[in-house]
Amino acid sequence: MNPAEPPAAPTTETIEVLRRRLPLSIRLIGRSSVPGALLVLAIAAVFIGVVPLAAKIQLNSAQASGEIIAVGNAIGLTVANDWGVQSQDGRATVLSSGSSHLVIAPAYEEQRSPAQVVAAEVSRLEGDESGAWVVGEPGPFVTAQGDGGATVAASSETAATQVWAVAHDGLTTVAVLSTTIESWSSAQPRAQEMVDSIVFSREPGNGASPGVSP
């Protein structure tokens, strides 16, 4: 633009077009910010209020929190909050909470230590062709009843899993948590709680080996 010329004055027609087509970002200047703030809060409320509430209602229909269930003949455990029994048969008991599953095998006689059982699970995960797992290092843990065990956690881009093996008087049980990585922070503590609550009470069941996998 020539410096001597001021910008061309808008015509009535231009002003009318501008009034109708003024970009929203300019129209917002000097206006009340309350509607915008309410919009932001409303969208946030959908995600941190409505969606969790809908999921909670969905879960409540299937949960069995606080219930003590028997897994095979020799062990029992306390179902955690928001979890329920999905299925139970001679090979495994499946507990679920939304997209998370905890599969527990009935106790069986096992010569290997929990650490060796978990090491076998690590090898299986590392060779698993269904996902690229980053497998952690196995570590020991003790249940609330004082039974020793070993555990290992692994994650892929979208999934996470943890395997526990607990031993008591020559009997061993294996539990496997399978969940999405986004649900890990809510599912893992509950699953740990349930594994910690495992109580060996009777003789081993039919001696079936565990058929659990993530």
Next chain:
Amino acid sequence: MSGREPQPLTVTLSALPRLAPRTSSFIDVRSWVFWAGLALTVFGIWRWTPLVVTSLSSNPTTGVLSAILWLLYGFVFLVLLYRLELFERRSPATVIGALLWGGLAGPGMGVVAAPAMHDLVAAVIGSDNPWVPSFAAPLVEEPLKLLGVLALALIPGARVRSAADGLFYGAVVGLGFQASEGFLYTATFSAESGTGTVTAMFLLRGIINGLWSHATFTAVAGAGLGYFFNASADLRRRITVLVGTLALAVALHGFFDAPILGPNPFVSSIVKGLPVLLLFLVVLRWAHLRERRTFAGLAAHVVPDNLVSPGDFTALATRRARRRARRWARKRGGYMTARALKRLQGAQLSLLTASHEDGWGSPRTEELSRDVRILAATVDRRQAEWDSRR
């Protein structure tokens, strides 16, 4: 995409007197949107911090190593994003605000919403269905990240004034989200293991799968939001672009998480990542072309020629053209002339940006006009000194 929007309108707007935003960044204590965003960020910190503290305290060595790696990752990519800016240097305070949303508010709300959405999707398509994460994660994460860009766009001081601005802030929010989430997962899964798991997790989430991840998805949606707030096209068209780009971001995220293309993470990442990257580059090109067209119009019709002429803009339009002009100045007038020209180019671009954002005649444009005059005189003086020495 922008062909139907009449250019003179955008340019005419910059020539008309109008109200300017009352702040120079998103920090506007008189805006309720600012306080709503702050409240949601505090909520995010409240939900996110316990997880971070647990990860750090379980194993401080791996926790700190994870934090260092992901902070470096975020820093490197933030520098790259700054390099992608074609014309303007956005307010550092607003960039930090976008990072805080992506790193704290988004993941903090995600902690509540993501598991719930996974449960709902699992109830619909079956909890054993391997597609659960590819539906559930994008349906929560993409809107929550874009909400940060929306909050910025609703605060005039943040100056989200083009599709390119929306794209840039979307990418920053996405980068913050990726670094924060990546840190948490790395620290959590390595807490019981060791530094080997930290490296493996960082490679998987940051390098193999991370190069075309959250920042790319949110940049695409952010460009649509920037268009919605700044185009003068009719409402239906703007809503179509906004909803379309958000849907595209959700679809890209879902495609990236989909359990297809086999177990090899390298092959899977490249085959899935290339289309994502190509689509991002298309959106980036579209946003840059719109921005360049606006700036060319400003140079031609609004800003006086003695400050930025259309000819000057030809040498400012691309990074390559600017470099070429500086090389020519160096050859013809020496290093000092080229350096003075670099500063002049920066001031001219800032003047065009200020004309676009606040309108011609605003205090910012008056101040920057003085700068351009002084720097133009400096270039002439350096050239004269060089000529007199030869």
